[in-house]
Amino acid sequence: MAKKSAADPADPAKKSAADPADPAKKSSRAMQPGMETSAEPVTLVVPCYNEARRLRPDAFVEALDAIPRLRLRFVNDGSKDATLEVLEALRARRPDRIVVQSLERNGGKAEAVRRGVLAACAEGDALVGYWDADLATPFDELPHFLDVIDAQPQVDVVLGSRVKLLGRQVERRFHRHVYGRAFATAVSLMLGLPVYDTQCGAKLLRTTTAVREAFERPFQSRWIFDVELLMRLVGRWQREGLEPSTKIVEVPLRTWTDVPGSKVTPRDGLRAAAELARLGRTYGVPVAAR
Ligand SMILES: Nc1nc2c(ncn2[C@@H]2O[C@H](COP(=O)(O)OP(=O)(O)OP(=O)(O)O)[C@@H](O)[C@H]2O)c(=O)[nH]1
Numbered sequence: 001m002a003k004k005s006a007a008d009p010a011d012p013a014k015k016s017a018a019d020p021a022d023p024a025k026k027s028s029r030a031m032q033p034g035m036e037t038s039a040e041p042v043t044l045v046v047p048c049y050n051e052a053r054r055l056r057p058d059a060f061v062e063a064l065d066a067i068p069r070l071r072l073r074f075v076n077d078g079s080k081d082a083t084l085e086v087l088e089a090l091r092a093r094r095p096d097r098i099v100v101q102s103l104e105r106n107g108g109k110a111e112a113v114r115r116g117v118l119a120a121c122a123e124g125d126a127l128v129g130y131w132d133a134d135l136a137t138p139f140d141e142l143p144h145f146l147d148v149i150d151a152q153p154q155v156d157v158v159l160g161s162r163v164k165l166l167g168r169q170v171e172r173r174f175h176r177h178v179y180g181r182a183f184a185t186a187v188s189l190m191l192g193l194p195v196y197d198t199q200c201g202a203k204l205l206r207t208t209t210a211v212r213e214a215f216e217r218p219f220q221s222r223w224i225f226d227v228e229l230l231m232r233l234v235g236r237w238q239r240e241g242l243e244p245s246t247k248i249v250e251v252p253l254r255t256w257t258d259v260p261g262s263k264v265t266p267r268d269g270l271r272a273a274a275e276l277a278r279l280g281r282t283y284g285v286p287v288a289a290r
Pocket residue numbers: 046047048049050051077106107108109110112131132133134136201259261262263264
């Protein structure tokens with residue numbers, strides 16, 4: 001069950017255009033692009049599985065203070081450690097901007113994100129994203145995602161992309177980088193789209209009917225649900241006569257850090273390859289309009 005903040009009726013996450021008390025509706029001239037308080041609020045779902053030791057509560061509070069339109073929905077994925085206590089303490093620091101949703105049993109990141117996104121959609125949020133709890137992608141990157149989605153109404157999906165360029169701090173372990181490049185090349189052939197990075201843990205979505213419906217059914221994939229999400233969307237857009245390459249934008253990150261404590265093992269890499277083959281059988285190669 002979703003654990004809502006005590007101040008639920010006044011929850012600014014439940015925005016309505018007519019709510020003058022909503023801080024997200026007040027205008028501010030001094031903010032940087034993507035941070036305007038007059039802009040549409042955005043809810044980020046943060047899946048958390050046994051994150052008690054890795055979570056940096058101050059970083060989340062700082063982000064909320066720096067980006068007035070931001071709300072956070074943490075989904076505790078049946079953690080066995082003190083994650084829920086840590087999240088509740090964090091929520092108490094900004095109770096009107098943070099929701100903690102707790103799932104009884106560990107269902108994996110895909111299901112945790114799916115449940116969080118569906119709950120945010122049910123609240124009527126027009127912009128929803130998901131962001132890994134380890135903050136491998138720092139919140140400083142979020143305004144760039146918002147700039148894209150604010151400025152381009154036809155764009156429904158913004159993907160963080162870990163492109164290793166000179167002058168940027170994108171530090172991935174060598175073997176993860178090489179495996180990631182091979183994986184992404186296979187995915188782009190399957191999608192029929194030149195996507196560079198589907199597996200970055202930072203994504204922003206406009207909750208159109210297509211996007212909402214893409215989260216309705218559980219994902220068959222546990223490890224590469226981001227790919228399955230794109231396959232669902234690409235198939236649907238093609239069916240509706242929309243060009244998928246106009247609906248998705250990748251934002252190259254300036255900073256991405258390989259945060260220690262990842263629960264992903266080399267065996268998961270093999271599982272991901274097997275899941276990709278299975279997704280190809282389900283959604284077609286390249287993804288077909290069906
Ligand atoms: N691994 C794992 N992560 C989960 C699960 N449920 C939720 N998560 C969250 O998913 C996010 C990603 O987990 P990480 O262990 O950092 O894995 P990753 O970022 O995909 O892989 P790295 O690139 O190695 O960091 C974190 O916010 C986790 O707390 C789960 O069952 N397993």
